Amino acid sequence: MKNYILSLDQGTTSSRALLFDQNQKIVGLGQFPFKQIYPQSGWVEHSPIEIWQTTLQAAKEAISSAKINTNEIASLAITNQRETTVLWEKATGTPVYNAIVWQDRRTSELCTTLKSAGKEALVREKTGLLLDPYFSATKLKWILDHTETKGASLRERATNGELCFGTIDSWLLWNLTSGKEHKTDATNASRTMLYNIVDGQWDEDLLELFEIPTELLPEVMNTVDEFGQTAPDLFGTSISIKAMAGDQHSAFIGQACFKKGDIKSTYGTGCFALQNIGKNMGRPKTGLLTTIAYQLNGKPTYAIEGSIFIAGAGVQWLRDEVELIKEVSECDELAENSNQEDPVCLVPAFTGLGAPYWQSEARGALLNLTRGTGKAEIVRATLEAVGFQTKDLFNAMARDQNEVEEDSNTTPATLRVDGGLTNSDWTMQFLANILNYKIEVSKTSEATALGVAYLAGAENGLYGSFDDFSEKWKYSKKYQPKQNESWRTEKYRIWKKAVRSLINST
Numbered sequence: 001m002k003n004y005i006l007s008l009d010q011g012t013t014s015s016r017a018l019l020f021d022q023n024q025k026i027v028g029l030g031q032f033p034f035k036q037i038y039p040q041s042g043w044v045e046h047s048p049i050e051i052w053q054t055t056l057q058a059a060k061e062a063i064s065s066a067k068i069n070t071n072e073i074a075s076l077a078i079t080n081q082r083e084t085t086v087l088w089e090k091a092t093g094t095p096v097y098n099a100i101v102w103q104d105r106r107t108s109e110l111c112t113t114l115k116s117a118g119k120e121a122l123v124r125e126k127t128g129l130l131l132d133p134y135f136s137a138t139k140l141k142w143i144l145d146h147t148e149t150k151g152a153s154l155r156e157r158a159t160n161g162e163l164c165f166g167t168i169d170s171w172l173l174w175n176l177t178s179g180k181e182h183k184t185d186a187t188n189a190s191r192t193m194l195y196n197i198v199d200g201q202w203d204e205d206l207l208e209l210f211e212i213p214t215e216l217l218p219e220v221m222n223t224v225d226e227f228g229q230t231a232p233d234l235f236g237t238s239i240s241i242k243a244m245a246g247d248q249h250s251a252f253i254g255q256a257c258f259k260k261g262d263i264k265s266t267y268g269t270g271c272f273a274l275q276n277i278g279k280n281m282g283r284p285k286t287g288l289l290t291t292i293a294y295q296l297n298g299k300p301t302y303a304i305e306g307s308i309f310i311a312g313a314g315v316q317w318l319r320d321e322v323e324l325i326k327e328v329s330e331c332d333e334l335a336e337n338s339n340q341e342d343p344v345c346l347v348p349a350f351t352g353l354g355a356p357y358w359q360s361e362a363r364g365a366l367l368n369l370t371r372g373t374g375k376a377e378i379v380r381a382t383l384e385a386v387g388f389q390t391k392d393l394f395n396a397m398a399r400d401q402n403e404v405e406e407d408s409n410t411t412p413a414t415l416r417v418d419g420g421l422t423n424s425d426w427t428m429q430f431l432a433n434i435l436n437y438k439i440e441v442s443k444t445s446e447a448t449a450l451g452v453a454y455l456a457g458a459e460n461g462l463y464g465s466f467d468d469f470s471e472k473w474k475y476s477k478k479y480q481p482k483q484n485e486s487w488r489t490e491k492y493r494i495w496k497k498a499v500r501s502l503i504n505s506t
Contacts, residue, residue, distance in 0.1 A: 002074035005462065006062065006239065007453040008055055009446075010080040010168050011247065012101065012269045015054035017062040018449045019073075022462055024472070026446060028068070030061025037098060042105040042351065045098035048086045051168065052175045056234065063235065070235045074460040076176070077243040077452035078227075079250035080168035082191045085139040087154070087216070088171070090164050093179055096154060097147050099168070100139040103309060103351045107138035108360040119209060126196045126203050128281065128290025130358055134307070137193035137210045140165055144211070158213040165216040167192065169244045173227055176241065181228035184218040186295035187249040195220065197292055197300065198281055223249070223294045224455045242456040245294060248272040250451030252293055252303065255416045255442060256473040258466045263397075265390060266448065267421035270354070271308035273393045278302065286396040287356030294455075306355040306393030310348040310364075312421045314382045317350070324375045332426040335383050338376035343368040345498040346381040356396040357499070362506045367498045383427045387434040388495040394435060414438040416475070418447035425477075432479040434488055440475035 004027070009016040013036065019028030032054040037045040063070060083102035088095045100106070111131045114120070120131045129135055144155045157163050166174065170184045189195040189202075194212060196203040202217055221227060227241035245253065248266060252274045255264040265273040274293060281302050282290050293303035310317075315331060318324045325331060347353075349362040366378065415437045421427055422441045432439045444450050457463035 004073045005453040005457045006073050006076045007449040008078045009449040012081045015058045017058035019062045019066045020453045028062035028066030030058035044101040044103045048095040048099045070237050073239050075240045075242040075456045077456040078169050079247050079452045082246040083136050084168050085136045086171045087143050097143045105133045107133040110138050135193040141210045158216050161215045170218045176230045177228045178231040182218045185221050185223050185244040186292045187246045189220045190292040224459050242459045243452040245452050247448050251448040253451030254447030256470040264416045267311045267419035269313045271311035273306045274303040288396050308389045309351050309354045311386050314348045334376040335380040335426045338380040342377040344373045344377045344381045346385050347502050348385050365502045387431045416440050418442040428479050432481045433483040436481045439479040441477040443474040443476040
């Protein structure tokens with residue numbers, strides 16, 4: 001019997017694959033890191049070939065570790081780092097340039113120029129996004145403008161139908177199907193800044209604005225759809241590909257955020273908070289985004305989103321760049337034993353500030369240093385920054401409540417969280433304290449991989465309805481606020497002052 005779903009979770013720093021059984025239990029796992037490429041300050045690239053190779057390697061490892069036969073796999077699902085942009089030759093499948101990663105800021109000047117020309121309103125109206133280097137459109141334009149192959153410009157080759165554009169989901173699908181399928185899903189398309197999330201199609205005005213030939217583009221599908229079959233030689237048999245979604249959208253599903261007002265926050269490399277706003281597209285007036293949370297049977301469900309670029313990456317910085325710690329596990333004890341009265345504040349704008357500020361030129365700053373500031377206080381400030389940035393997002397969401405819909409006063413009392421940083425008890429308790437929210441850590445640490453796996457399994461009849469899935473959702477840990485309002489006000493005042501200082505100096 002076909003009782004398993006293979007979920008490919010292609011992330012920013014590693015490629016992972018998980019095999020889920022009929023009870024949504026993980027029975028197989030593979031994970032392989034890949035190289036981070038930094039050609040210049042603010043530039044971040046990946047090798048598309050290495051992404052594909054590590055993903056395939058992870059998939060085979062997951063199957064091998066589960067000790068099952070591949071013909072027992074009902075279907076395959078893909079979730080991926082979003083906005084990261086790949087361009088490859090249609091005839092050979094060879095990338096023409098490295099993948100430009102979502103963190104990359106090389107197109108900041110272009111975005112500033114377009115803003116000055118008054119183009120942001122057009123982008124906002126059609127895509128729910130803001131003009132920022134974060135999204136795919138300006139990355140794709142940059143590759144087309146700055147790369148030449150085989151004696152011809154890429155733009156000329158693109159117009160001739162020789163090239164394919166895709167976010168990582170499309171790139172993986174192309175390779176999984178040996179070039180037979182060039183598709184994406186609505187969630188990933190909604191992050192390109194080229195897709196009209198109202199009309200549900202690639203937008204001619206935006207393609208003209210960014211000078212993107214239509215011949216490059218993948219076909220946009222539902223989040224659950226017929227994406228094709230894997231090539232038989234990859235796994236010894238063909239496996240149907242039934243679901244695709246961007247990683248934050250998949251985590252949203254994995255956290256069972258199916259009701260209007262439901263909210264989740266994922267703490268991985270960055271932090272991404274999504275709130276379900278239902279079937280009608282909201283238009284936030286703060287620095288939040290509107291995105292397609294998922295799309296089934298041609299009908300999108302929308303979410304408002306706040307994106308933070310640095311969360312877990314800040315802890316990696318402590319370990320790898322400044323070497324204040326040797327292991328991530330040291331952070332909680334250091335933070336707990338630090339001088340809680342020391343006012344040091346880290347604004348981790350290493351690749352700019354995301355929502356709700358959208359300051360692409362900002363860079364990180366350590367402020368309010370005193371003679372007594374030491375390693376423990378800097379570690380504490382790094383963890384606190386995760387909570388402060390989340391509070392920025394939640395304040396923006398609260399301000400937007402009445403802008404989305406008149407009856408949208410659906411602020412939850414509980415925040416569901418997932419991601420690697422949820423292993424830090426100190427960080428999660430600080431999050432509860434600064435937000436004055438109950439924090440529930442998903443019992444399933446693999447919410448991102450589970451989301452698309454659930455959709456694929458439900459499509460195959462292996463899993464039940466949304467209601468069934470919601471009833472099964474459990475938390476492993478729960479954190480209650482332990483601080484009063486005066487403490488919250490003073491801590492947040494110091495943070496806001498630090499952010500203003502940073503922005504004013506940019």
